[in-house]
Amino acid sequence: MSGADSEQRSWRSGLSFVLAITGAAVGLGNIWRFPYMAGEHGGSAFLLLYACFVLCLGLPIMAAEIMIGRAGGRAPLQSLRLLAAHGGGSTRWGGIALWGGATLLLVLSFYSVVAGWALDYTLQAFSGRLADRSPEAIGAAFDALLADPWRVTADHTLFMIMTLGVVVAGVRRGIARLNNWLVPLLYGLLVALVIMVAIMTDGVMPALRWLLTPDFSRLDGGVVLNAMGHAFFTLATGACALMAYGAGMPARQRILPLVFTVAVLDVLVALLAGVAIFAVVFDQGMEVAQGPGLVFVTLPIAFAQWPGGALWLGAFMGVLVVATWTSSINMAEPLVAMLEDAGWSRRRAAWLIGGTAWALGLLSALSFSVLAGVRPLEGMSLFDVMTALPTDIMMPIGGLLIALFAAWRLDRDQAFHALAAGPSGFAVWRGMTRFSAIPLLAVVLVAGLLSGG
Structure with missing residues (x-):
């Protein structure tokens, strides 16, 4: 990596780095995917499993991924190859980065599609087109959006251009500046929304009870696998993205x-x-299991009845756009970094990655219209496949490979100095990774796959 590239990818302050990692982790999975996954899988049981997987699997593997990046000092592919060779292992360990790159491309492709929906809704909300509509009209409006191939493609294209425009500018001039503004804004808007929901509805306590009172009656292998996959997805780990930042x-x-x-x-x-979304659901007497359209149908129906509801809806959809924007930028960066280290210019690499993700995203964007009849797996739509495959399968497999490399193959001294946690901290991390995270991840992944997800 040249000096200019190193300068472009480095972080001047610890705060900028923390905001970048937070921006990568907190996004679409938390605000769009978690509510509908919880709605489909029993609420409290799914939340408890997801939180447990974050702590016992996500934490040690996330640390391992950042540590590998810090120890290698290059893009994921080059870092893995360099560290493997230094430890006397095969450079084939670099294949983890290729697996992660494929995972990131798939995630980025559907991320852009859903963010396009949010962009569309933000513009509709602030223009007043969603105000004073009946529940039936709002539901029909979302169906009409999905069924319009030109409109969803245009939304998808606009969001991808927004993402690439920041990535082309590099870490310091683009990504760091955007994260420094948008991540705090995201939290501020979300807290304001929760306060407003608590004032305007009577559903906050029912939502809290449904999310926090343990109910394991709906637990099965599929719920466990989905909760584990969601933990990896929301932490942005298992796809080598965090190596680039490390x-x-x-x-x-x-x-x-x-x-x-x-x-x-x-x-x-x-x-x-x-809490914000299910408070509205319970207050309006709606069904919790509404799938991916939960955010795009339930909230507009509720907000349409509030004073100034169109503005609040626009603010919420703006939160979703911001969260998705920060995450998509942080997913594209490691892919661009790998091509840069292979000799590509940043601009050329960014547009190649973006163009590939955009093309893959058309499968998701058009799965509700011209490709609606394509059902490749057990009746699943292309959108279902494009979201489930990378998040529930590929990310956990990538996390397992990363953990195996960091805990068993990476040179101990390099790992110790890169983690910078002292002897006791290093021992705890290594023990958790070797004897807890790896076995548990392998068992849950195999069990989930054998049960059919």
Whole structure:
């Protein structure tokens, strides 16, 4: 990596780095995917499993991923190959980065599609087109959006251009500046929304009871696998994205406190979003299991009845756009970094990655219209496949490979110095990764796959 590239990818301050990792972790999974997954899988049982997987699997593997990036000091592919060779292993360990790259492309592709929906709704809300509509009209409006191939493609294209415009500018001039503004804004808007929901509805306590009172009657292998996959998805781990950031990590930054902070914030945002959305659901007497359209149908129906509801709806959809924007930028960056280290210019690499993700995203964007009849797996739509495959399968497999490399193959001295947690902290991390995270992840993943997810 050249000096210019190293300068472009490094982080000047610890705060910028923390905001970047938080921006990568907190996003679409917390505000859009968690509520509908919880709605489909029993609420409290799903939340409890998801939080447990964040702590016992997400934390050690997230630390391992950042540590590998810091130790290698390069893009994920080059770091893994370099560290494997230094430890006397095969450079084929670099294949983890290729697996992660494929995972990131798939996630980025459907991320852009859903963010396009949110962009569309934000414009509709602020223009007043969603005000004073009946519940039937609002539900029909979402169906009409999905059924319009040109409109969803245009929304998808606009969001991808927004993402690439920041990535092309690099870490310091683009990504860091955007994260520094948008991540605090995201939290402020979400807290304001929860306060407003508490004032305007009577559903906050029912939502809290439904989310926090344990109910394991609906537990099965599929719920466990989905909860584990969601933990990896929301932490942005298991796809080598965090390795790219670890490569430019400030020298004084400590990994273990960082990942613990991000994990707590991740679960907290999911809980806040869940309370806000399910408070509206229970207040309006709606069904909790509405699938991916939960946010795009339930909230507009409720907000349409509030004073100034169109503005609040626009603010919420703006939160969703902001959360998705920060995460999508942080997913594209490691892919661009790998191509840069292979000799590509940043601009050329960014547009290639973006163009590929955009093309893959058309499968999701058109799965409700011209490709609605394509059902490749057990009746699942292309959108279902494009969201489930990378999040529930590919990310956990990537996390398992990352943990195996970090805990068993990476040179001990390199791992110790990169983690910078002292002898006791290093021993705890290594023990958790070797004897807890890896076996549990392997068992849950195999059991889930054998049960058919």
